[in-house]
Amino acid sequence: MTHSDIEHTAMGRALALAQRGPRGVNPQVGAVILSPSGDVIAEGWHRGTGTRHAEVDALSQLPAGAARGATAVVTLEPCNHTGHTGPCSEALIEVGIGRVVYAVDDPGLHSHGGADRLRAAGVDVAPGLRGDDGRALLDSWLTVQRLGRPHVTVKWAQSLDGRAAAADGTSQWITGPSAREDVHRRRSQADAIVAGTGTVLADDPALTARRPDGSLYEQQPVxxxxxxxxxxxxAAVHRHPQPPVLHTDHDLPALLADLRVRGVQRLFVEGGPTVASAFVRAGLADELLVYVAPTLLGVGPDGADRPALGALGVRTITEQRRIAVASIQRLGDDLLIVAHPAPGAEETG
Known part of the structure; x- marks a missing residue:
């Protein structure tokens, strides 16, 4: 194997190690230390807030002097600040690391700059190895760093004519089993799921992520x-494996700030038209999941209407909320439209 091949393989191992760490406020990071001849001599990963970072975890396994001239292969640019632990860039310099290869630049306001510090100390630095894989691993964490808040997915199900329920309020079920299975799978990938009190009181949802046989996914959103x-x-929500978080007002920025502190990176909004509309209206919907069923509900005999979305603050056509459709997928008889704010749309932190 060439030296490049060895580093490529080591980065794959570092990415796998990173996934052993918990998702939360801090990124999942893995590290592999290679001897000058290309042999793996140490491995490490970050185990959560307050614990050693991946590079330091790996270095701690080596006797004094063993890392001199070695190569550190890391999934994220070594940090350059002192938080719960010291700067990883400084730790690498102190042990005499000769080369650092990493996948993704650290976007943190205070933590970035490790690569420059290493170069200034004479360390050979090579960024971007398997960068796409690194960004895929850190996608939600990177989004939080960019936006300053959790990534928000807003989901709703609707009839072909845009209704979320019949005139009397009944809504189970507009979509079929395949669409509902997809929703639960996506719930299991979120850190938290939010619903409004109206939905909780009307439908008594458990807000769990369940497989088709009714069993719970291992990963459950808060x-x-x-x-x-x-x-x-x-209420069924009180029987959730995790205790519910109750927010008694509709201050969405405050909600997102609180959830970020709690370690939430991906928020799944499934709270009925009022809550969904509030997130869209505030410019806080980063992704839209719209499940469209081939059915028509129309307006009730007494004029009652149950639209999938409520007021968005659009008064004229020039204020319309443009979206970019990323994909359209058929799920049984239903369609799933995945969309995002159109390019140039303002992101709200």
């Missing part, structure tokens, strides 16, 4: 209930 109305003690 249930978040938004609104001032009290939730009954026997």
């Amino acid at each position: 249930p978040v209930v938004l609104g001032a109305r009290p939730i009954p003690d026997d």
Whole structure:
């Protein structure tokens, strides 16, 4: 194997090690130390807030002097600041590392700059190895760094004519089993799921992520209930594997700030038309999942209407909320439209 091949393989191992660490406020990072001859001599990963970073975790396994002239292969640019632990760039310099290869630049306001510090100390630095894989691993964390808040996915199901429920409020089920299975799979990939008190009181959802056989996914989103109305003690949400987070107002920036502190990186909004509209109206919807069923609900005999979205603040056609469709997928008889704010649309932190 060439030296390049060895580093490429080592980065694959570092990416796998990174996934052993917890998702949360801090990024998942893995590190592999290669001897000057290309042999793996140490491995490490970050185990969570307050623990050693991946590079330091790997270096801690080596006797004094063993890392001199070695290569550190890391999934994220070594940090350059002191937080719960010291700068990884400084730790690498102190042990005499000769080369550092990493996948993704650190976008942190205070933590970036490790590569420059290493170069200034005479360390050979090679960024971008398997960068696409590194960004895929750190996607949600990188989004949080860029936006300063969790990534928000807003989901709703609707009839072909844009209704979320019949005139009397009944809505189970507009979509079929394949669409509902897809929703639960996506729930399992989120850190938290939010619903409004109206939906919780009307439908009594468990807000869990379930397989078609009814069993729970191992990864369960934290249930978040938004609104001032009290939730009954026997509500299904109280039987969720994780205790619900209750927010008694509709201050969405405050909600997102609180969830970020709690380690939430991906928020799944499934709270009915009022909550969905609030996130879209505030410019806080980074991704839209629209499940469209081949059915028509129209307006009730008494004029009652249950649109999938409510007021968005659009008064004239020039204020319309343009979106970019990323994909359209057929799920049984239903369609899933995945969309994002159109290029140039303002992101709100």
